[in-house]
Amino acid sequence: MDQQKTSKWAVSSAVFGIIAVVVIVLAGYGYQWNWWGLGTAFTWLLPGSGVLALIGFSLAVVFGFARRNEPQMGGIGLVALGLVLSIGVMGTIGYWFTEAQKYPPIHDISTDIENPPSFRAIVPLRADAPNDTTYGDQDKAEMQREAYPNVETLYLEVGYDQAFDRALAAAKQMPWEEIVTQDREAGLIEAYDKLPWFGFIDDVVIRVDTAETANQSKIDVRSVSRIGRGDIGVNAHRIRDYLDAVRDQ
Secondary structure, three states: OHHHHEOHHHHHHHHHHHHHHHHHHHHHHHHHOOOOOHHHHHHHHHHHHHHHHHHHHHHHHHHHHHHHHOOOOEOHHHHHHHHHHHHHHHHHHHHHHHHHHHOOOOOEEEOOOOOOOOOOOOHHHHOOOOOOOOOOOHHHHHHHHHHOOOOOOEEEOOOHHHHHHHHHHHHHHOOOOEEEEEEOOOOEEEEEEEOOOOOOEEEEEEEEEEOOOOOOEEEEEEEEEOOOOOOOOHHHHHHHHHHHHHHOO
16 A cells, blocks of 8 residues: 555656666766767766756655645655755766866876976877877966966985885875886886776876985876866876875885
């Protein structure tokens, strides 16, 4: 009898909430698994999940009004599920949209913008990437200066070999996908990081060199996205985390 009293609005709210979650999750993982292209994910699936979530939320509101006239109407648990899932999806979309507005449309960040570290071993791995390894023009450099003034060269009061050891140890501690090369003679460490959800890959090159002052070394880091005009601050955040790890060595 209780099952017969369950409101269709409640059931529909839960169903739309569940579908919205499935769509938003698959928007990223489906792209990562090569089920569809990035255009499909961003143009159709992500907005579609938002629409589905809005419908689920609206149906929950309708249930609330309908239950005022029929207090015996069942389905509160289903409505709660629909609300939580729908709000979660809309909140996720809103959060990332807001975050995207906070950062400049650049995807290549370096501690040294005058002479950024160059990729070597990574270059063949990103042969098909839409973004190349050219650092960019002066306008992009100015954008970085303004947005990330604290992304700077790290100076260490140690010799070159000790600085390279610390740089490599810190790189191994980072949750990156793989360290591609560690060339002590050239002073280069290269790695790449694979982001969850969409599986975007960002490449990192670390350059260790002696500084102008005796018994001092310097470490420069560059992090570049293989795809996308902007990076929502991910590359700068990665560089700061890495340099903090070097300091802690």
